[in-house]
Amino acid sequence: MMLSAENLTVRRGAAKVVTEASFALEPGRLTAIVGPNGAGKSSVLAALAGLLPASGKVMLDGRDITTIAPRERARTIGFLPQQAEAAWDVSVRTLVGLGRLPWRSVPGRPARADRQADESAIEHSLQVMELESLAERPVSHLSGGERARAMMARVLAGQPAWILADEPLASLDLAHQQRLMGQLRAETDAGRGIAVVVHDLATAMNRADRVIVLDRGRIVGNGVPDVALNETLVSEVWQVRVQWTGDSGHRALIVI
């Protein structure tokens, strides 16, 4: 199983926000996508999930993603948008249950076996995201961090082979950031392929297997964190002079 982009170009109006990006994600690996604001990170991720019109190709397991039926694609690729939106004040459990929608083939009440599969997937992701005690709480009563975890649990409930998450750490405190990265690591150990957009370069450096660096729509770095996030490249792309300190796996970034 591979998820790859070939010469992916995304346009927003007349402007190219992503230009001829080619890369491949591997199952069982955690890939961090980094870049300055406006580098095209969200567009790359959405195009990879088949959610944006793009030229070039996205291949899922050797098949062009545009030829795959939307529901089948949805079962395979879980996508977490940047905005944690919930139009209706549903309970956390109901919200997480929305992740099961791609598994329903007909409207109305699902069959008993499907309901059991749904329930165990929902229970499992509530447990993984430490939301069991909040399960019956309305979404409006959650803190920003709890809401972000509920949204992530929604993605996990779909049990997709690939998880593409746009800034899942954005509204989490330090402890929950670390915990979420640990949980994502557990998912890659279970064989899922994960790509996350992150802003914190140290998180990318210490926690990812691979890093893709985007600058103005182009891929300028792609490889293991030590190589992709070398000091010269980071200084060039972010236009800030930086230096890494600490040992492998526990590095910190210092702005000079």
Place this chain on the structure above:
Amino acid sequence: MSRLCLVLSGLIALALPLSLLAGRVWIAPWAEPVPHAATILAELRLPRGTLALVIGAGLGGAGAAMQGYLRNPLADPGLFGIAPSAAFGAVMALFLGIAGIPLVLPAFALIGAGGAMAMLAVIAGRGGIGMGGGIALFTLAGLMIASLAGTLTSLAISLSPNPFATSEIVTWLMGALTDRSWADVWIAGPLTLAGLVVLWSTGRSLDALTLGEQAALSLGVQAKRLQWCIVLGIGLVVGAGVAVAGIIGFVGLMVPHIVRPFTDRRPSSLILPSALAGALLVLVADTFCRVLPMATELRLGIALSVLGAPFFLALLLRLRRTLA
């Protein structure tokens, strides 16, 4: 079927026979026999009661689907301009003086509804993978259609050939179920039912939309298909309703609000109960219109607005208190 649906169905089963007894002439099995009781029941009150259920179910269900689709509790089935367009069609029949011919008025109303649906379809036909330029654009287009149809209706009133036609148009626009027959039930019933089935089938997609447009797409929602289904479903329900009863407001807006706290708040679990609650509300409101001791019968559309507006304000105030 959920417990909520069972309760609502039970209430309807209770309210319908009671509503048949009520009216200018009370028909009670235990009282003095009324002359022509069988005819009054079978040819006047039963079709009227059935039509109230049909119209109410359509408006309630359409309101729930519309709020789900637009992710907005203030949405109403009238938003896409289908109801005003259907009304304009009917007004044209009255304007031309041909509304007396059987089926002409409902046919004109359905043509008006169809015209609005066609315009929406042209707009919906654009765009690629996503929501076709966004739901907001689509709604704005609907508002334009509504405003155009409203203006054309006003034009028809101002140009109407004689005062009689004017008064006929104005009265018709208020919406009522007075003197409706089985023929009206046969026009509105199947179309409303078909529309509700289409809307009900969108339930999963509407649930996914709870998380926003992009998340909905990622969950396998086909934006184009959903848009077509919503236009078709709302068009059938609203067009059929306006064709036989004129414009009846507030039901589509109000009913989903009343029902929502009794559900898990997913749009899909709201459509069926809203249809049942809408049916019950219109049936009860129409029965009240019939028994109020007034010289001319109170128009149902007016009664529902008079009941609805204060109720809705109270609801909004309570909502604000719980949110604050």
